[in-house]
Amino acid sequence: MANLCMMRITGLLAISSGLVLLLSCTPRSGVDMILTGGTILSMDKYLAPAEAMAIVDGRILAVGTKEEILTLGTWRTKRINLRGAVVVPGLTDSHFHFRSFGRSLEELQLVGTRSAAEIVSLVADRAQKLPAGTWIRGRGWDQNDWELKTFPTSTVLDQATSNHPVMLTRVDGHAIWVNSRAMNLAGVTSSTLTPEGGAILRDKHHNPTGVFVDNAADLIRKVIPSPSKEDTRRWLLAAAQRCLEVGLTEIHDAGANATTLEVLKELIDKEQFAMRYYGMLDGDDEQLLETYFQRGPVINYGGRMTVRSVKLYADGALGSRGAALLQPYSDDPENRGLLVTSQEELESTVTRIFQAGFQPCIHAIGDRANRMVLDVYERALAPFAEADLRPRIEHAQVLARTDIRRFARLGVLPAMQPSHATSDMYWAEDRLGAERVRGAYAWRQLLNTGAIIPGGSDCPVEREEPLLQLYAARTRQDISGWPEGGWFPEERMGGLEALKSLTTWAAYAAFEESTRGKILPGFDADLTVISVNPVTCEPHLLPEAKILMTIVAGQVIWHDKKGFRDLEHGHPPGSTTSTPPGGSSDE
Numbered sequence: 112m113a114n115l116c117m118m119r120i121t122g123l124l125a126i127s128s129g130l131v132l133l134l135s136c137t138p139r140s141g142v143d144m145i146l147t148g149g150t151i152l153s154m155d156k157y158l159a160p161a162e163a164m165a166i167v168d169g170r171i172l173a174v175g176t177k178e179e180i181l182t183l184g185t186w187r188t189k190r191i192n193l194r195g196a197v198v199v200p201g202l203t204d205s206h207f208h209f210r211s212f213g214r215s216l217e218e219l220q221l222v223g224t225r226s227a228a229e230i231v232s233l234v235a236d237r238a239q240k241l242p243a244g245t246w247i248r249g250r251g252w253d254q255n256d257w258e259l260k261t262f263p264t265s266t267v268l269d270q271a272t273s274n275h276p277v278m279l280t281r282v283d284g285h286a287i288w289v290n291s292r293a294m295n296l297a298g299v300t301s302s303t304l305t306p307e308g309g310a311i312l313r314d315k316h317h318n319p320t321g322v323f324v325d326n327a328a329d330l331i332r333k334v335i336p337s338p339s340k341e342d343t344r345r346w347l348l349a350a351a352q353r354c355l356e357v358g359l360t361e362i363h364d365a366g367a368n369a370t371t372l373e374v375l376k377e378l379i380d381k382e383q384f385a386m387r388y389y390g391m392l393d394g395d396d397e398q399l400l401e402t403y404f405q406r407g408p409v410i411n412y413g414g415r416m417t418v419r420s421v422k423l424y425a426d427g428a429l430g431s432r433g434a435a436l437l438q439p440y441s442d443d444p445e446n447r448g449l450l451v452t453s454q455e456e457l458e459s460t461v462t463r464i465f466q467a468g469f470q471p472c473i474h475a476i477g478d479r480a481n482r483m484v485l486d487v488y489e490r491a492l493a494p495f496a497e498a499d500l501r502p503r504i505e506h507a508q509v510l511a512r513t514d515i516r517r518f519a520r521l522g523v524l525p526a527m528q529p530s531h532a533t534s535d536m537y538w539a540e541d542r543l544g545a546e547r548v549r550g551a552y553a554w555r556q557l558l559n560t561g562a563i564i565p566g567g568s569d570c571p572v573e574r575e576e577p578l579l580q581l582y583a584a585r586t587r588q589d590i591s592g593w594p595e596g597g598w599f600p601e602e603r604m605g606g607l608e609a610l611k612s613l614t615t616w617a618a619y620a621a622f623e624e625s626t627r628g629k630i631l632p633g634f635d636a637d638l639t640v641i642s643v644n645p646v647t648c649e650p651h652l653l654p655e656a657k658i659l660m661t662i663v664a665g666q667v668i669w670h671d672k673k674g675f676r677d678l679e680h681g682h683p684p685g686s687t688t689s690t691p692p693g694g695s696s697d698e
C-alpha cells in the first residue's frame with residue numbers, strides 16, 4: 112500500500128491515504144531524522160498506522176513505509192531504529208500544576224502514607240536536617256487512606272517538631288495541616304474569624320485544631336516567606352526534566368503566577384527550556400490579568416510557550432467536602448460545600464477574558480459549581496456567537512444528569528483527569544450517594560453527547576506519568592486491578608479515546624490542533640515513543656510500559672537506551688499489534 116504522506120515545502124498540508132505525493136521540493140540538505148521499524152499512530156482517521164517517518168526543521172515531513180522514507184535520507188540524516196516500539200503524538204497533560212510539581216519534588220512526599228504517625232516520623236526526620244525556624248512543607252496526605260479517618264491535629268504534628276513551622280497540604284490541595292508553631296506565626300487563635308469560602312476546624316473551645324480548608328489556608332500561607340526567583344527557576348527546570356522523562360512533551364499549567372511566566376521566558380530565551388508550555392494565568396492576580404489583557408495572548412513564544420487562558424475557581428474539592436453540591440453531602444447532611452466565587456463575579460471576569468481574546472478555565476467539582484459555571488458560560492458566550500472561544504471547565508467532576516449535554520451544546524470543554532476517578536472511588540459514593548455518583552467522572556455520558564475530554568493528571572495532586580492516566584481511563588481500576596471489572600465500567604474510555612484525550616483533544620483545548628496532537632506532515636515533530644501500543648495493548652501493561660524516547664521539535668530530549676535494548680530481547684505483549692486507529696470501534 113502506498114500511503115506516503117508528505118509536507119510540501121510551501122507549507123501546504125497534503126493529507127491522504129493511498130496517495131503518493133511527490134516532493135515538489137525536497138530539502139536540499141536532506142532530512143534531519145528518520146525513524147523506521149516501529150508503529151506510528153498518527154491519530155488521524157485517514158492515515159493508517161505506518162512504520163516510518165521523517166523529520167526536518169523540527170517538523171514532520173513525511174509518514175510512510177520504510178522504503179519510501181529511507182529514500183529521503185542523506186549522509187547527515189540521523190536514523191533511529193524503533194525496534195518495534197510505538198510512536199504517538201507527544202503526550203500532553205491538559206491540567207498540570209507545573210511550578211508546584213517542581214516544588215513538590217523537593218517536599219516531603221506524603222501520598223500513600225498510612226497514618227498520621229507515619230507522617231509525624233517523616234517530619235521529625237526532616238526537622239533533624241533543617242535549621243530551626245525553616246518551614247517544613249509536605250504534600251499528599253489523605254485521611255481517607257488512614258485507619259482513623261478523622262482530620263489530623265496540630266497536637267499530633269507538634270510531636271515531630273516545635274522548632275520548625277510545618278505545613279502539609281492535603282492530596283487535593285484544598286486543605287492544609289499545620290503545627291502549633293505555624294499557627295503561632297500566623298497569629299491564629301480561637302478568636303480568628305473564619306474567612307469566607309473557607310473553614311477552620313476547631314475544638315469545642317473554638318480553638319483551631321490545625322486543619323484549614325480552602326480560603327482559610329491563606330491565613331497560614333501568607334506568613335510563609337515567598338520563594339525567590341531562583342527557587343522558581345530550579346522548580347521549573349526540575350518539573351520539565353521529569354515531564355520529559357515520563358513522555359510529556361507539553362503541559363497545560365493550571366494557574367501560573369507572574370514569576371513563573373517571567374522565569375519561563377528567560378529560560379526559553381537561553382534555550383534552556385525543552386518542552387512546550389500552555390499557561391493559564393492565575394485569575395486571582397488582578398494585576399497579572401490586567402497586564403496580559405492589555406498585551407493580548409502570547410502565542411508560541413520561542414516555539415515553547417503560549418499564554419492565552421485564565422484559571423478561575425468556582426468551588427473546592429470533594430475529598431475535603433469543599434465541592435459545592437446542589438443537595439447536601441450524603442455523609443454530612445448539613446453541608447452543601449462551598450462556592451469560592453460568586454456567579455456575578457465569575458460572569459464579569461469571564462466576559463473580560465473573552466473580550467481580551469483569552470480562554471477561561473474554571474475549576475468546578477460539585478454539581479452546583481458546574482451548573483453555575485455552565486450558566487455563566489451560556490450567558491457570557493451569547494454576545495460572541497461567531498467566535499471560537501473554547502471555554503473549559505476543569506475537572507467537571509460531579510454533574511447533574513441534565514447538565515451533561517450542555518457541554519457539547521455550548522462548546523464547553525470538560526477537562527478531566529482519569530485518575531481522579533480511581534483515587535476517589537473508595538469514598539466518592541459515601542459523599543454523593545448511590546444516585547448522584549452516577550453523574551460523577553461521567554466520561555462515557557459526556558462523550559456520548561459529542562463532547563471531547565482533554566485529559567490530564569492534576570499533578571501533583573495525582574502522579575505525573577501519562578501512562579497511568581491512559582490506564583485509569585481504560586480500566587477505572589487502581590494499580591492493583593481493583594475493583595474487578597472497573598468502577599462504574601460503563602464510563603470507561605476505549606484505548607483510542609484515552610490516547611486522544613492526551614493528544615488530539617488536549618491540542619484542541621489549547622487551540623493547537625493544526626500543529627500538534629497528530630503525526631502528520633507539517634505538524635510539530637513532538638513525539639512520544641512507547642514500548643507498547645497504548646491503544647491496543649492490554650490495559651494492565653500500561654503502568655509498567657516504558658517511555659523509550661521523548662522528542663520535542665525534532666530533538667530527542669529523553670532516550671531510554673536500556674529500554675530499547677530490552678525491546679530487542681523480546682517484545683512486551685501488545686507492542687507489535689497494529690490495529691488502525693481509524694478502524695477501532697471507539698472513535
Ligand SMILES: [Zn+2]
Nearest residue numbers: 206208365569
Ligand atoms: Zn488542579
